[in-house]
Amino acid sequence: MNNIIISAKNIQKTYKEGNQRITVLNNVNIEIEKGSRVIITGPSGSGKSTLLHILGTLLSPDSGEVFIKDENIFKLPENRRAEIRKRHIGFVFQYHYLFSEFTALQNVMVPLILSGKKEKEARNKAILLLELLGIKDRKDHRPNELSGGEAQRVQLARALANEPDILFLDEPTGNLDHKRAMSLMEMLLKLNKEMGTTLCMVSHNRELVRFFNYHYAIKDGQLENEY
Numbered sequence: 001m002n003n004i005i006i007s008a009k010n011i012q013k014t015y016k017e018g019n020q021r022i023t024v025l026n027n028v029n030i031e032i033e034k035g036s037r038v039i040i041t042g043p044s045g046s047g048k049s050t051l052l053h054i055l056g057t058l059l060s061p062d063s064g065e066v067f068i069k070d071e072n073i074f075k076l077p078e079n080r081r082a083e084i085r086k087r088h089i090g091f092v093f094q095y096h097y098l099f100s101e102f103t104a105l106q107n108v109m110v111p112l113i114l115s116g117k118k119e120k121e122a123r124n125k126a127i128l129l130l131e132l133l134g135i136k137d138r139k140d141h142r143p144n145e146l147s148g149g150e151a152q153r154v155q156l157a158r159a160l161a162n163e164p165d166i167l168f169l170d171e172p173t174g175n176l177d178h179k180r181a182m183s184l185m186e187m188l189l190k191l192n193k194e195m196g197t198t199l200c201m202v203s204h205n206r207e208l209v210r211f212f213n214y215h216y217a218i219k220d221g222q223l224e225n226e227y
């Protein structure tokens with residue numbers, strides 16, 4: 001009956017720096033259907049990353065509630081929240097966030113090992129993912145030996161390792177040229193259609209909205225439903 005996988009109610013977030021306070025999110029509400037593709041757009045500094053981190057359970061709001069699969073996320077102890085994250089959520093960060101001492105392959109293996117896979121199985125699956133994303137030949141490189149676009153694809157491979165129900169993407173095409181950006185979007189579309197992965201992406205690039213079935217824009221700390 002309930003087809004809503006993420007629901008956020010009255011989200012409020014203010015950053016304080018010295019005497020300054022900036023309210024980034026002011027009473028944000030959103031419901032995301034299972035299996036849907038949602039994009040949230042807005043100019044730089046409008047609060048896209050802040051909102052995505054809150055929806056993705058990584059940052060707590062000052063007030064308001066986030067439900068994922070009917071769990072009231074920020075009411076849970078951190079270990080339960082981490083468990084939900086590990087089981088259901090994949091996150092591709094805006095600024096690449098790979099383990100710098102590990103190779104691309106090892107980075108993708110980490111979540112597999114943490115979820116209990118044997119090393120050999122983790123390695124094989126990680127190689128498959130890197131192959132799928134067209135970067136298998138970069139597997140033994142460390143993050144500082146990868147281009148921005150390659151590093152972002154390693155992040156995506158890592159985010160997909162545990163086959164998340166929900167994939168959060170923060171400006172994932174930011175470091176890609178047009179052709180690679182389009183091929184990444186096609187890949188995400190395929191993932192959504194074939195695996196039913198719910199996509200929630202933020203971007204300043206309105207050219208990408210055609211790949212999504214729901215579009216919201218952040219304006220003055222609030223979400224406006226575009227369609």
Ligand SMILES: Nc1ncnc2c1ncn2[C@@H]1O[C@H](COP(=O)(O)OP(=O)(O)OP(=O)(O)O)[C@@H](O)[C@H]1O
Pocket residue numbers: 015016017022024042043044045046047048049050051094204
């Ligand atoms: N940890 C923080 N402490 C203080 N201010 C912050 C913090 N994080 C973000 N901000 C401020 O909050 C506002 C929203 O930031 P956010 O990163 O969510 O924007 P954004 O829409 O993702 O921008 P961009 O498109 O440039 O990535 C900005 O004015 C930013 O400077």
Ligand SMILES: [Mg+2]
Pocket residue numbers: 048049050094170171
């Ligand atoms: Mg951002």
